[in-house]
Amino acid sequence: MILATDLDGTFLAGDPAARHRLYRLVDQHPGIRLIFITGRGLEAVMPLLSDPAIPRPDYVVCDVGATVVDGHTLQPMQPLQSMIDAHWPGEQVVAAAMRPFTALQRQDVPQERRCSYFCDPDTLAPLRSQIQAAAQALGCDVLYSADRYLDILPPDTDKGRTLAALARLLELPRDRILVAGDTLNDLSMYTSGFRGVCVGDSEPALTAATADLKHTFHAQAPGCGGILEAIEHFGLLADDDPFLRPPPQARADGADLVMVYHRLPFDEVMEDGVLVQRPPRSPNGIIPSLLSFFEGGQKGSWVAWGIDEPKRGPFQTHLAVDAERYPTLTAARVPLSKQEVDIFYKRFSKEAFWPMLHVFWERAKFREEDWQVFLKVNRKFAEATAAEAAHGATVWIHDYNLWMVPATLRELRPDLKIAFFHHTYFPSADVFNVVPWRREIIGSLLSCDYIGFHIPRQVENFVDVVRGAMPAERLAWESCAPRFLTYGCAVGLDTMTTRLRVGDREVALGAHPVGTDLRRIHNVLARSDVRNDIFKLRREIGARKLVLSVERLDYTKGTLAKLEAFERLLEQHPDRQGKVTLLMVCVPA
Structure with a gap:
């Protein structure tokens, strides 16, 4: 099955449950390919490619059919793109031809091989024939949709024709393609002969124009819910397809608080062929701070790696941390091979991310093969965490080694409250942006409900990185004084962002300097x-x-x-x- 879908009002719309169900199905089903077909420009699509909640498309057709690229490399699909380019007179030429029509308002959005304007129906009516003539003189077409959007396009270019040409280029079976849309600029996809669905709440003009098309289904549910209805209506997947089954439910006896940190709260050593627990040898202020949350009898789990190798005996997934001090805390061990630990932590985290975060970016070594191991390990952590947490539990993830855990965890368990604390310094955008996978990392962190840093400057550094990667709205902020120095230090600020909106998600931000465990120091001194x-x-x-x-x-x-x-x-x-x-x-x- 190939799903070729519009974005706004279609694949990005619908109730959260329907969206999660469709995204999970598309992302996990090996027999489904995904094509985005949108009026957005490629630049406006790129932030969606960084959102881990949205499946990555195999191909992207944007600019109302004028741009077509590979969804993974973002390289043009040739020779199709060159054929479209050959008939486009150029943005400046078209804009000059439209300039006399002062009632047209140019859209201030990224656009290539098209010129897009806003215009209401009453304003357009007396000008339409003149605009049409000016466009035809340049060999261009005019498309008007949603009683608002006017596009000047290359000749014979629209969503339907570009999709048909792409299907021929890739030899895709037309009877396995399902198109989905909600406005009149999607009409060409239906008239090109593909099976299609007009999702609920579609533009009335589109509904009317497709009313007599026998291969078009008019869904009741909006957005993703309508697409799911169409998949069932056309029988594109078997009724017993295992990927249609709902995800497993959370454990009834799961932990209400789950700490996720790369290290266990104890060292594991082999003594006389037996794996035993010992207090940590390496000084680490984080572990005592996190353990303090469980001193009052809080039931919880601590997710961390454990070395899985034959000489250590059968791997134990769960161990008690300290039966006397923390009787309700269980260590959930993620099985990693020594090689995985060496690559994920000792090599990649320390040779790529550690120097960059501390502004020694020239020392950073970025290797794609190491990144793939990093992703694999982070997914293992996410899966272990999903298995530990009770329904609606709070999951607290710690530090940069586990940047990609929130993305997978949100997919597996949308019911969880996910927090992340960045113990390591978060640098400015011009430093962080040297990371080849910065969009994926930021997209994962934005899957959290709350992200904490040590000081306001690091919060604002993060906000700057987000704003450079995707549209973001600053919803709330607060004064840094009197908790923090403002103009009295090199990294001081007067205000700090406390809530961001990115897409349909809101993420809270905060600054919390983590100090030492004073009770532990007082006890030692006594x-x-x-x-x-x-x-x-x-x-x-x-x-x-x-x-x-x-x-x-x-x-x-x-x-x-x-x-x-x-x-x-x-x-x-x-x-x-x-x-x-x-x-x-x-x-x-």
């Missing part, structure tokens, strides 16, 4: 052995001042810069020599 160690250290240091730096051995931490700064301090203030000591503790990364 121990007698720790107090004894503090006494010994003070006696050893004496009257000297001690500057203590504890960090991972990583170029982003500025280790060499600190040493050089301390050296400069002693050079410029020789009286400090012997009175101040710099102690640097660096843990191997």
